[in-house]
Amino acid sequence: MRPLRSYADPHLAGVCLGLVLLACFALTGQGLGASGAFASVASGVISNVSPETAAHSAYFRSYLQDGSPWTAWIVVEIVGVLIGAAVSAALAGRTRSMFVRAARPSAGKLFASVAGGILMGIGAALARGCTSGLALSGGAVLSVGAWIFMGTLFLAGFVAAPLVRRLWP
Amino acid sequence: MNDLLIAGGIGVAFGAALECAGLGDPPKLAGQFYLRDFTVLKVMLSAMLTAMLGAFWGGRLGLFDSAAFYVPDTYLLPQLVGGLIFGLGFVLSGLCPGTSCVALAGGRIEGAATMLGLLAGLLLVGLAFPAIESFYRATPYGPLTLQGLTGLPYGVVVALVTVIAISVLAWIAKREARP
Numbered sequence: 001m002r003p004l005r006s007y008a009d010p011h012l013a014g015v016c017l018g019l020v021l022l023a024c025f026a027l028t029g030q031g032l033g034a035s036g037a038f039a040s041v042a043s044g045v046i047s048n049v050s051p052e053t054a055a056h057s058a059y060f061r062s063y064l065q066d067g068s069p070w071t072a073w074i075v076v077e078i079v080g081v082l083i084g085a086a087v088s089a090a091l092a093g094r095t096r097s098m099f100v101r102a103a104r105p106s107a108g109k110l111f112a113s114v115a116g117g118i119l120m121g122i123g124a125a126l127a128r129g130c131t132s133g134l135a136l137s138g139g140a141v142l143s144v145g146a147w148i149f150m151g152t153l154f155l156a157g158f159v160a161a162p163l164v165r166r167l168w169p
Numbered sequence: 170m171n172d173l174l175i176a177g178g179i180g181v182a183f184g185a186a187l188e189c190a191g192l193g194d195p196p197k198l199a200g201q202f203y204l205r206d207f208t209v210l211k212v213m214l215s216a217m218l219t220a221m222l223g224a225f226w227g228g229r230l231g232l233f234d235s236a237a238f239y240v241p242d243t244y245l246l247p248q249l250v251g252g253l254i255f256g257l258g259f260v261l262s263g264l265c266p267g268t269s270c271v272a273l274a275g276g277r278i279e280g281a282a283t284m285l286g287l288l289a290g291l292l293l294v295g296l297a298f299p300a301i302e303s304f305y306r307a308t309p310y311g312p313l314t315l316q317g318l319t320g321l322p323y324g325v326v327v328a329l330v331t332v333i334a335i336s337v338l339a340w341i342a343k344r345e346a347r348p
Contacts, residue, residue, distance in 0.1 A: 010211035011338070013190030017212060018219025020182045025224060026232075027175055030239040032183055034267035035287065042291040059298040059305075073176045078270060080180020081187070085274035088188040095276045113195075113279040116262025117269065117286020118293070123255030124266060125294040126305060127248045129241060130255065131265040132183075134248075136213060138241040140220035142315040142326055145243030149252040156256025161202035164260055168199045 007094075021137060028073075031137020035124035037078035044069035059125070112167050123153075184271055193271035195263030195279050202260050207341045214334045225327045245308040262286070 007013070024032055043063035047054040054060040063069050089095045124130040127149045129138065135153065138146025190212045191197050200206030228235030259265055262283045264272055269287065272280030294301070316326045 007191035007194075007208075008189040010190055010208045011215045013186055014212040014215025015219045017183070017186040017190070018216035018223065020179065020186055021216060021220040022223040022227070023182075024179045025220070025235070025238045026227070027179070028172075029237055032179070032267075034265070034270070035291070038266060038284070038287045039291045039295075042288050042295060045288075046292065046295060053296070057295050057298040058302060059295045071173065073172060076173045076176035077180035077183070078267075080177040080182075081184035081267060081270045082180075082274050083177075084181035084184030085188040085193060085271040086184075087181075088185040089193065089275040092189070094188070110278070110282050112261045113264070113282035114286040114289075116258040116260070116264070117283040117288075118290040119258030119261065119286075120255050120266060120283075121258075121287040121290020121292075122294055123251040123253070123258060124287075125251070125291055127251030127255065128244065130267070131213075131259075132267040134241055136217060136220075139217050140224060141238050141240045142221070142323075142330070143241045143243060144310065144313045144315060144318050145241055145245070145248045147315070148243070148245065149248045149255070152249050152252030153256035153259065156253040157202045157260045160257050160260050161199075165203075167261070168196060168203065168263070 017136075018140075021140060025137075025141075031133060031140070032077070033074045033129065033133035033137070034078060034081070035121070035130035036074040036133060037072070038121065039063055039125065040069040040072045040075050109167060112164070183267070184274065187268055187271045188275060192268045193275040193277065193280070195272065195277070197263075198265075198268060199260060199263035207345070211338065211341065214338055218331060218334050221327060221330065225323065240312040240314055243310040243313040244306070245310060247305055247307060258286075258290075 021032055024030065040063045043054065043060040046060050047064055047069070054064060063072070069075070120130065127134055129149070131153070134146050135150040139150060187193065191208055192212060197206050197208055201209040224235040224238060227233050262269070262279065264279065264283045266287055269280045269283035273284060274280070298305070316323045319326065
């Protein structure tokens with residue numbers, strides 16, 4: 001296999017990310033986000049499958065009240081993320097269709113990815129944001145909740161890491 | 170329409186910045202929790218410092234109204250518990266919601282698996298919401314900021330966070346320079 005091209009310096013990439021966040025604040029008054037797009041799409045799916053179920057939950061309703069959940073600001077932003085990352089990876093020669101953790105996808109490791117996603121979905125819903133929307137964007141405007149979330153997420157990550165050591169050889 | 174053009178443009182730049190940093194690569198992200206790759210902390214702290222200082226000085230110089238920037242509401246217990254659950258998921262996936270999209274865009278199958286999990290987790294919360302709503306709304310403090318909590322002036326909090334963040338980055342650099 002050809003080696004992947006190396007990444008940019010993390011400090012420099014971080015400054016660029018910070019400037020994108022600042023531009024987002026200046027243009028829209030709000031920060032970046034990610035988990036909200038998944039919540040919006042989940043609400044859209046439920047309202048198509050079972051409108052009564054969606055109406056019964058104040059959580060789904062909150063994503064359905066301002067127009068279509070499929071064209072919410074944050075959903076369009078995440079479509080942009082997919083495009084921007086795909087173009088950047090392709091231009092830099094870093095695209096490779098693969099399962100990174102093993103030569104072949106193993107059911108156990110694929111399950112770990114899905115389970116991690118489920119837990120992060122629950123955590124982000126309770127916290128009202130994820131690493132992008134709450135930790136980074138809220139942290140930059142010095143929100144107390146953002147710093148609490150950042151602290152407990154790293155705490156849990158460091159405590160749990162030795163227990164799932166075999167996932168990351 | 171104009172709003173959605175901005176959303177798409179900001180998203181493209183956001184995705185490209187994450188991809189360039191290497192944050193579409195699960196072992197790299199998980200490596201943070203084993204103290205063998207500090208990319209996550211370096212990118213997050215550099216980005217947060219840049220945006221925080223930009224918002225502070227841009228507001229001071231009258232470039233924009235940073236006092237109107239949206240500050241997320243604080244809900245002490247839900248955010249504390251949410252962070253713990255989220256951190257557990259982060260180390261299982263080696264990705265977070267934004268970076269799962271970057272991973273998929275770079276051709277990594279774990280990205281799609283994590284995205285499916287996220288949708289399932291948020292569906293579960295929505296379905297169980299009547300049962301958990303009282304906890305979801307517990308301990309509200311509104312848009313509380315560190316300067317509001319401590320009574321210190323905005324500029325002092327910005328200076329303190331800057332000193333702490335740069336100290337952490339310097340500690341990481343020193344640790345990595347060791348043979």
